[in-house]
Amino acid sequence: xxxxxxxxxxxxxxxxxxxxxxxxxxxxxxxxxxxxxxxxxxxxxxxxxxxxxxxxxxxxxxxxxxxxxxxxxxxxxxxxxxxxxxxxxxxxxxxxxxxxxxxxxxxxxxxxxxxxxxxxxxxxxxxxxxxxxxxxxxxxxxxxxxxxxxxxxxxxxxxxxxxxxxxxxxxxxxxxxxxxxxxxxxxxxxxxxxxxxxxxxxxxxxxxxxxxxxxxxxxxxxxxxxxxxxxxxxxxxxxxxxxxxxxxxxxxxxxxxxxxxxxxxxxxxxxxxxxxxxxxxxxxxxxxxxxxxxxxxxxxxxxxxxxxxxxxxxxxxxxxx
Numbered sequence: 001x002x003x004x005x006x007x008x009x010x011x012x013x014x015x016x017x018x019x020x021x022x023x024x025x026x027x028x029x030x031x032x033x034x035x036x037x038x039x040x041x042x043x044x045x046x047x048x049x050x051x052x053x054x055x056x057x058x059x060x061x062x063x064x065x066x067x068x069x070x071x072x073x074x075x076x077x078x079x080x081x082x083x084x085x086x087x088x089x090x091x092x093x094x095x096x097x098x099x100x101x102x103x104x105x106x107x108x109x110x111x112x113x114x115x116x117x118x119x120x121x122x123x124x125x126x127x128x129x130x131x132x133x134x135x136x137x138x139x140x141x142x143x144x145x146x147x148x149x150x151x152x153x154x155x156x157x158x159x160x161x162x163x164x165x166x167x168x169x170x171x172x173x174x175x176x177x178x179x180x181x182x183x184x185x186x187x188x189x190x191x192x193x194x195x196x197x198x199x200x201x202x203x204x205x206x207x208x209x210x211x212x213x214x215x216x217x218x219x220x221x222x223x224x225x226x227x228x229x230x231x232x233x234x235x236x237x238x239x240x241x242x243x244x245x246x247x248x249x250x251x252x253x254x255x256x257x258x259x260x261x262x263x264x265x266x267x268x269x270x271x272x273x274x275x276x277x278x279x280x281x282x283x284x285x286x287x288x289x290x291x292x293x294x295x296x297x298x299x300x301x302x303x304x305x306x307x308x309x310x311x312x313x314x315x316x317x318x319x320x321x
Contacts, residue, residue, distance in 0.1 A: 050082025225267030
């Protein structure tokens with residue numbers, strides 16, 4: 001799969017490494033989420049995220065009169081189980097929980113945890129059809145799992161990264177000639193020559209495929225990242241990195257063990273707002289720490305603005321229909 005003799009855009013390499021049906025990290029190789037898994041997400045560390053999302057979901061479903069709750073990319077199902085647990089009893093028994101998952105190993109773990117308390121779907125289009133378009137939707141650390149395009153600013157303008165592997169699987173990076181750029185606020189921010197940036201264009205395509213089928217409800221997106229103007233502050237190499245058994249890896253290390261390690265990049269929330277604008281209005285964009293404030297004890301590690309509380313953002317949107 002990774003014997004690539006001719007240069008291909010980095011996005012194609014990342015897509016194969018993460019999502020190839022036979023060899024991709026998420027499709028087959030992921031060994032789990034948590035202390036013994038490949039990586040840990042914030043809901044594995046505390047009940048506070050589940051409590052905060054449950055409070056948001058209760059308000060969202062009451063405001064929009066919908067009874068369907070969808071989580072996209074639910075990992076091992078811990079967050080979904082927690083959200084159900086902390087929903088008010090009067091609402092919990094009415095709520096239909098839908099999980100959208102493409103990973104076979106993770107789907108199996110979700111079934112073990114949730115049993116008959118959820119309905120599974122392979123796509124958002126399928127899930128929304130089951131909900132007749134009316135749902136409160138949430139995701140945690142979903143966007144960062146999508147392949148990215150990488151660009152470097154040069155004297156010629158923005159040039160896209162391509163990669164090839166020789167017979168010994170050694171990587172060679174090259175820059176493609178300047179071409180039409182994807183729609184991203186990252187290119188509008190003033191950057192010095194040499195700066196690298198990432199664009200989650202695959203997520204853009206993903207959003208526009210299913211958002212027209214969303215008819216009513218609210219949507220909550222939680223991920224690590226920032227607005228465009230501050231995303232690459234003091235990050236000349238961009239935000240791309242890999243995680244190998246919970247160890248952060250950068251540079252040429254991201255090409256080692258393809259299909260066996262996670263690849264990720266920070267999320268440009270300015271792009272998320274712009275890409276969803278035809279179908280969704282922004283209610284609030286806030287830090288993770290502020291989102292959790294009323295659901296975690298003072299001094300809790302997840303509240304710290306110089307830690308996860310500031311590194312993660314929470315985007316709350318409502319359906320424009």
